Amino acid sequence: MTSRRRIAVAMSGGVDSSVAAALLRDAGEDAFGLMLRLSGEDAGPANRCCAPADVAAARQVAGQLDFPFYVVDAREAFEQSVISPFLSGYAQGLTPNPCIECNRSIRWGVLLEHALAFGATHLATGHYARVEHLDGGHILRTGLDARKDQSYVLHVLTQSHLAHAIFPLGELTKEQVRAHARDPRLPVADRHESQDLCFVDGDYRAFLAARGVAPNPGPILGLEGEHLGQHSGLAHYTLGQRQGLGIASRQALYVVEKDRARNALIVGRREQVGRQRFDLAHVNWIAGAPPAPTFEAHAQVRYHAVRLRARVECRADARAAVELEATQPDVAPGQSAVFFAGDICLGGGIIQP
Amino acid sequence: MAPANVYLDHAATTPVDPRVLAAMLPYFSETYGNPSSVHAYGQRAEAALESAREQVSRVLGCRPAEVIFTASGSESDNLALRGAAFAERERRGADTILVSAVEHPAVLKTARQLQQQFGFRLVVLPVDACGLVSPADLAEHLSPQVAVVSILYANNEIGTIHPIAMLAAQCRDLGVVFHTDAVQAASQLPVDVGELGVDLLAMGAHKFYGPKGVGALYVRNGIGLLPWLTGGGQEQGRRPGTHNVPLAVGLAEALALTAAERQSRNAHQQRLRDRIISAVEQTVDGARLTGHPSERLPNHASFVFPDVDGNALLAALDARGFACSSGSACKSGTPEPSETLLALGLPRRLALGSLRVTVGKDTDPQAVERFLDILPPVVAALRRPAAGGK
Numbered sequence: 001m002t003s004r005r006r007i008a009v010a011m012s013g014g015v016d017s018s019v020a021a022a023l024l025r026d027a028g029e030d031a032f033g034l035m036l037r038l039s040g041e042d043a044g045p046a047n048r049c050c051a052p053a054d055v056a057a058a059r060q061v062a063g064q065l066d067f068p069f070y071v072v073d074a075r076e077a078f079e080q081s082v083i084s085p086f087l088s089g090y091a092q093g094l095t096p097n098p099c100i101e102c103n104r105s106i107r108w109g110v111l112l113e114h115a116l117a118f119g120a121t122h123l124a125t126g127h128y129a130r131v132e133h134l135d136g137g138h139i140l141r142t143g144l145d146a147r148k149d150q151s152y153v154l155h156v157l158t159q160s161h162l163a164h165a166i167f168p169l170g171e172l173t174k175e176q177v178r179a180h181a182r183d184p185r186l187p188v189a190d191r192h193e194s195q196d197l198c199f200v201d202g203d204y205r206a207f208l209a210a211r212g213v214a215p216n217p218g219p220i221l222g223l224e225g226e227h228l229g230q231h232s233g234l235a236h237y238t239l240g241q242r243q244g245l246g247i248a249s250r251q252a253l254y255v256v257e258k259d260r261a262r263n264a265l266i267v268g269r270r271e272q273v274g275r276q277r278f279d280l281a282h283v284n285w286i287a288g289a290p291p292a293p294t295f296e297a298h299a300q301v302r303y304h305a306v307r308l309r310a311r312v313e314c315r316a317d318a319r320a321a322v323e324l325e326a327t328q329p330d331v332a333p334g335q336s337a338v339f340f341a342g343d344i345c346l347g348g349g350i351i352q353p
Numbered sequence: 354m355a356p357a358n359v360y361l362d363h364a365a366t367t368p369v370d371p372r373v374l375a376a377m378l379p380y381f382s383e384t385y386g387n388p389s390s391v392h393a394y395g396q397r398a399e400a401a402l403e404s405a406r407e408q409v410s411r412v413l414g415c416r417p418a419e420v421i422f423t424a425s426g427s428e429s430d431n432l433a434l435r436g437a438a439f440a441e442r443e444r445r446g447a448d449t450i451l452v453s454a455v456e457h458p459a460v461l462k463t464a465r466q467l468q469q470q471f472g473f474r475l476v477v478l479p480v481d482a483c484g485l486v487s488p489a490d491l492a493e494h495l496s497p498q499v500a501v502v503s504i505l506y507a508n509n510e511i512g513t514i515h516p517i518a519m520l521a522a523q524c525r526d527l528g529v530v531f532h533t534d535a536v537q538a539a540s541q542l543p544v545d546v547g548e549l550g551v552d553l554l555a556m557g558a559h560k561f562y563g564p565k566g567v568g569a570l571y572v573r574n575g576i577g578l579l580p581w582l583t584g585g586g587q588e589q590g591r592r593p594g595t596h597n598v599p600l601a602v603g604l605a606e607a608l609a610l611t612a613a614e615r616q617s618r619n620a621h622q623q624r625l626r627d628r629i630i631s632a633v634e635q636t637v638d639g640a641r642l643t644g645h646p647s648e649r650l651p652n653h654a655s656f657v658f659p660d661v662d663g664n665a666l667l668a669a670l671d672a673r674g675f676a677c678s679s680g681s682a683c684k685s686g687t688p689e690p691s692e693t694l695l696a697l698g699l700p701r702r703l704a705l706g707s708l709r710v711t712v713g714k715d716t717d718p719q720a721v722e723r724f725l726d727i728l729p730p731v732v733a734a735l736r737r738p739a740a741g742g743k
C-alpha cells in the first residue's frame with residue numbers, strides 16, 4: 001500500500017459538490033464519490049435532498065469524472081439524529097437549525113465513518129470553508145468569499161474531524177465556482193442550491209403536519225400582558241419578526257419573546273426586541289478547548305448573520321455565557337452562536353431560552 | 354487511480370475466455386450469413402450453428418434437436434416455464450405450477466405472472482434453512498393437476514445444490530414436466546440430462562466464460578412447448594428470430610471447455626471457497642454461512658453479518674478493490690432483504706447484511722488472502738450500533 005491520500009468526496013448532485021469533485025480529480029487526486037440516502041422515496045412529503053434525480057445526477061458526474069461512486073443508506077441515522085430532534089424542538093416552540101446537527105452526526109459522523117471504512121484517508125465536501133493542517137492541530141477558517149462562507153455550520157467539527165477534512169471550494173469565490181461549473185462534465189445548472197432544511201420540500205407547515213407536529217395556537221400578548229391577537233403556533237415565528245403577525249396596531253410590533261410556558265407570543269416595539277446576554281449549551285471548541293476561560297471574539301448568532309463583538313465566559317459542562325456588544329434582534333433559542341477570531345472559527349454552541 | 358481490482362463475483366458473470374472469443378470472431382464479419390439462407394453464405398453459417406448445437410448436445414448427453422438457442426438464461430427459463438405450462442394445460446388440462454421459494458426471478462416472476470394473468474394455480478414450495486425443497490413437500494403437492502415443476506439446480510445467492518435427479522424422478526413417475534434452472538450450475542456441475550432425468554434445463558453462457566446475450570434450453574424430445582415468440586421457423590418454431598451464430602458458437606465453445614476442464618477448475622475453486630468460508634467464520638464476528646455447508650457450488654461462499662448494511666459493505670469492499678455481491682444489491686442505497694434469504698427463515702436484521710463471494714477459474718489465491726485480511730476490519734467499521742443506541 002502507498003501512503004498516498006485517498007479522498008472520499010461527499011456528493012449531492014448539486015453544483016458545489018460536483019465542482020469540488022472535479023477540482024480534486026483534475027488535481028490528480030485518488031478520489032471516489034459518496035452520497036448518503038437520507039429519506040425514503042415514498043415516506044411522507046417528498047424530500048428535496050438526495051431525491052432519485054440527485055442520485056442520478058451525482059452518479060453521472062462521477063461517471064464523467066471517471067471515479068467510483070457509492071450511495072450509503074443513512075435514513076435511520078438521519079431520522080434519529082436530525083429529523084426527530086428537529087421536530088421535538090419545533091414542537092417546543094424552538095427554532096432549531098437541523099443543518100448543524102446534520103453536519104455533526106451525519107456528514108461528519110456517518111459519512112466520515114463510511115469514508116474511512118471505504119479506505120479513504122480524507123473526506124471532501126463542497127463547503128465554503130478552509131482547513132489548515134498544522135503540526136499542532138487543525139484550524140478551521142472561513143471561506144475566502146465572505147458571501148458564501150459556511151464555516152458557521154462547521155463549528156461542530158472537532159480536531160479528529162478536521163484531520164480528515166478537505167474543502168476544495170474554500171479558496172474560491174462564487175464567480176470562480178460558477179466558472180468551473182460551466183465544465184461540460186458537470187450538471188447544467190444547480191436545480192437547487194443547498195439550503196437549510198433539505199428534507200422539507202416546499203411547504204414547511206405541510207411537512208410538520210405530516211409528521212404529526214400539530215400547530216398549537218395561542219395568544220399574542222404585549223409586554224404588559226395585554227391581549228393583542230392570536231398566533232398560529234409559536235414555532236411559526238422567529239424573534240425579531242415583524243411581518244405576518246396579523247395585528248392591527250398604530251406602531252410596528254416585533255416578536256420579542258416566545259413564552260413557552262404560557263404558549264404566548266410576546267410582541268413589543270423595535271427597541272424592546274432582542275437580547276444582549278444569553279447562555280449556550282453543547283458548546284464545541286474546535287481546538288479542543290477555548291482560547292481562554294474568558295475571552296473576546298466575534299459572534300455570529302445565525303446562519304448569514306453579521307458578526308458582532310462579544311465577550312465569552314466558559315462554564316463547566318460545555319456551557320458558556322455570552323455578552324454581545326449590542327442587543328441583537330434575532331438571538332433565537334435553538335440556533336447556534338459561533339465565535340471567530342479573525343478568519344478562524346473557534347467553535348460555538350446552542351443558544352438557550 | 355484505484356488499486357488493482359480483484360473480481361470475486363463470478364456468480365454474476367464471468368469474463369469471456371480468450372479461446373471462446375477466438376472461436377466466435379470469424380462469425381461476425383467473415384462467415385456472416387443467415388443460417389436460413391439457401392446460398393453458400395447461409396450454408397456455412399448453418400454449418401457453424403449446427404456444429405455448435407452438436408457440441409452442446411454432447412455435453413448435455415442429448416440429441417442436437419433437443420437444444421434450443423435463446424438470448425439469455427432468463428429467456429430459457431421463461432420459454433421453459435411459460436411454454437410448458439400452456440402446452441400442458443392445453444394437452445391435458447393441468448393448471449398447477451410448482452416452484453421452489455428460492456428460484457431466480459426469471460422463474461419466480463414468470464410463475465407469478467402465469468398465476469395472476471393467465472389463471473394458473475401456483476404453489477411455492479418452502480425450503481429448509483439451507484435452501485432445499487424437501488422431497489416430501491414435493492410429493493405432497495404433486496398430482497396429475499400439475500402442469501410443470503421448476504426447481505433450480507444450484508442457487509445463485511446461496512450456492513445450495515438441489516438433488517435434481519431425485520426430484521425429477523418423483524415428477525417423471527407421475528408424468529409431470531420437470532424444469533431445472535441450471536444457469537448457475539452449468540458453470541461447475543455435470544449437466545448430463547440423462548443422469549439428471551429432467552425434461553427442461555436452462556443455461557446462459559456468460560456464467561461459464563462465454564458471451565453475454567446467449568442462452569440455451571434443453572427440451573426433451575416429445576415435450577410440448579407453446580412458443581412465446583412467434584415468427585419464422587428457426588429452432589423448430591419454438592424460438593424464432595435470425596440466429597445469432599457467433600454467440601451460439603461462443604456458448605458451445607465455452608460449455609465444451611467447461612466440461613473438459615471441470616475437475617481442475619473445481620479443485621482450484623473449491624480450495625479457495627473452503628479457505629474463504631473457514632477464514633470468514635473465524636475472523637468476522639457473528640458471521641454465518643448461508644446455504645448448504647457441503648452441498649454447495651464449488652466456487653460459492655455466502656454469508657450474513659448481523660447489523661451490517663450489505664450495500665455499504667459491497668461499496669466499501671469495492672472502494673478497497675474487491676468486487677463482491679450480495680442478496681440485496683441495490684445501487685440506489687435503499688436496501689431490501691432478498692426473498693431468498695427471507696425464505697431461509699433469516700430475520701431481516703441478518704438478511705440485510707449479506708455478502709456473496711464467488712471465485713473463478715483464474716482467481717489468484719493471494720488476492721483471496723488480501724481480501725480475507727481486509728474483510729474483518731471493514732465489517733467491524735460498518736457495524737451499526739445495536740438498535741436504539743447512538
Ligand SMILES: Cc1ncc(COP(=O)(O)O)c(C=O)c1O
Binds near residue numbers: 364425426428508557
Ligand atoms: C439461477 C439463475 N437463473 C437465471 C439467471 C438469469 O440469467 P441471465 O441474467 O443471463 O438471463 C441467473 C443469472 O443471474 C441465475 O443466477
